[in-house]
Amino acid sequence: MTRDTIAVLGAGAWGAALANVAAQGRRRVALWAHDPGHAETLARDRENRRHLPGLPLAHAVAPTSDLASIADARVVLAVVPAQAMRDVARAARPYLADGAAFVICAKGIERDRRHFMSEVVAEELPQARPAVLSGPSFAADVCKGLPTAVTLAAADEALAQRLCEALSTKTFRLYRSTDIRGVEIGGAAKNVFAIAAGMAAGRRLGASAQAALIARSFAELTRLGRALGARSETLMGLSGLGDLVLTCGSAQSRNFAFGQALGQGAAVQDASGGKLTEGAFTARVLIEMARKEGVEMPIAEAVDAILSLRLSVDAAIEALLMRPLKAEI
Numbered sequence: 001m002t003r004d005t006i007a008v009l010g011a012g013a014w015g016a017a018l019a020n021v022a023a024q025g026r027r028r029v030a031l032w033a034h035d036p037g038h039a040e041t042l043a044r045d046r047e048n049r050r051h052l053p054g055l056p057l058a059h060a061v062a063p064t065s066d067l068a069s070i071a072d073a074r075v076v077l078a079v080v081p082a083q084a085m086r087d088v089a090r091a092a093r094p095y096l097a098d099g100a101a102f103v104i105c106a107k108g109i110e111r112d113r114r115h116f117m118s119e120v121v122a123e124e125l126p127q128a129r130p131a132v133l134s135g136p137s138f139a140a141d142v143c144k145g146l147p148t149a150v151t152l153a154a155a156d157e158a159l160a161q162r163l164c165e166a167l168s169t170k171t172f173r174l175y176r177s178t179d180i181r182g183v184e185i186g187g188a189a190k191n192v193f194a195i196a197a198g199m200a201a202g203r204r205l206g207a208s209a210q211a212a213l214i215a216r217s218f219a220e221l222t223r224l225g226r227a228l229g230a231r232s233e234t235l236m237g238l239s240g241l242g243d244l245v246l247t248c249g250s251a252q253s254r255n256f257a258f259g260q261a262l263g264q265g266a267a268v269q270d271a272s273g274g275k276l277t278e279g280a281f282t283a284r285v286l287i288e289m290a291r292k293e294g295v296e297m298p299i300a301e302a303v304d305a306i307l308s309l310r311l312s313v314d315a316a317i318e319a320l321l322m323r324p325l326k327a328e329i
């Protein structure tokens with residue numbers, strides 16, 4: 001499978017970066033954009049100037065807005081925003097080959113139906129073999145060829161191994177897993193916690209508070225993950241702890257930067273600066289899932305309360321600090 005044809009759905013920062021990865025050693029990688037104008041601009045500029053300025057598309061990457069371009073792909077990388085995954089998967093259904101691997105690269109949970117991305121894909125693409133790719137990885141770092149390691153999970157370990165071989169390069173290293181649910185929970189939840197970490201940075205709470213916030217966020221992730229059947233080693237691995245540490249520790253993260261702007265006083269509707277902040281879509285559904293499982297997630301609850309305008313940043317910090325003292329679990 002290592003030289004199988006690969007297509008990429010979604011031509012934003014991460015789609016362009018993964019298309020460049022897939023282009024190594026391949027003659028053609030279709031990069032599908034839902035907006036024909038965006039596909040034309042990419043084809044003309046050979047660069048995603050909005051999302052990845054200064055980082056050219058590899059020669060083999062072929063931008064297109066024609067979904068039929070995925071028909072010959074044995075591996076399709078789905079790199080659209082989580083809330084768009086159902087529509088894109090449904091539109092891809094007539095074109096996706098039977099048995100093709102459909103690798104979910106979005107990090108989020110469907111808000112309306114409370115479905116994980118793998119559930120969305122199972123419903124919309126019955127002919128696909130779903131997989132999930134997630135872990136600490138900024139698109140710009142990957143495009144620059146900086147060393148990066150992520151997890152790729154598929155229910156069938158042989159498929160996971162073959163996908164790892166197909167997608168790994170010298171600087172982009174994939175570790176296989178069969179814990180799809182564990183990998184997708186980590187990717188979705190870390191975006192919510194990164195908003196909280198950004199707020200703490202924006203309020204200048206100090207490095208000690210940042211570390212405490214990451215550790216307590218990990219405790220919340222672990223509690224929810226276990227309740228939903230995730231494995232401990234997944235939660236402690238690249239797609240769990242690894243991505244949490246990256247995203248909660250860098251203003252390069254859009255979710256962190258969004259939280260930082262909120263912490264500095266920006267209004268919720270202005271704080272993202274027009275950038276995709278998946279955590280803002282995931283916060284509510286994450287806590288709804290947690291409540292259903294009887295799992296306490298005070299940091300995620302605080303993020304949701306702030307985004308829903310029920311609590312100010314300072315009131316949320318105060319409430320978290322005033323929680324009753326308890327055992328460290």
Ligand SMILES: NC(=O)c1ccc[n+]([C@@H]2O[C@H](COP(=O)([O-])OP(=O)(O)OC[C@H]3O[C@@H](n4cnc5c(N)ncnc54)[C@H](O)[C@@H]3O)[C@@H](O)[C@H]2O)c1
Pocket residue numbers: 010011012013014015033034035038051079080081082084087088105106107108137138139140275276278
């Ligand atoms: N950027 C990163 O470093 C990175 C890394 C790992 C994972 N991810 C994940 O990848 C996913 C995509 O993020 P991104 O960074 O590429 O975002 P982005 O904002 O750079 O690009 C998103 C792309 O999706 C397109 N899009 C928007 N609505 C759409 C729809 N309804 N149908 C089809 N396409 C649509 C946009 O036009 C845009 O090209 C997110 O879930 C994100 O969490 C991003």
Ligand SMILES: O=P(O)(O)OC[C@H](O)CO
Pocket residue numbers: 107135136137138139191194243246247252253254255256276277278
């Ligand atoms: O910019 P963010 O916050 O969407 O994070 C990007 C990646 O998910 C980091 O692993």
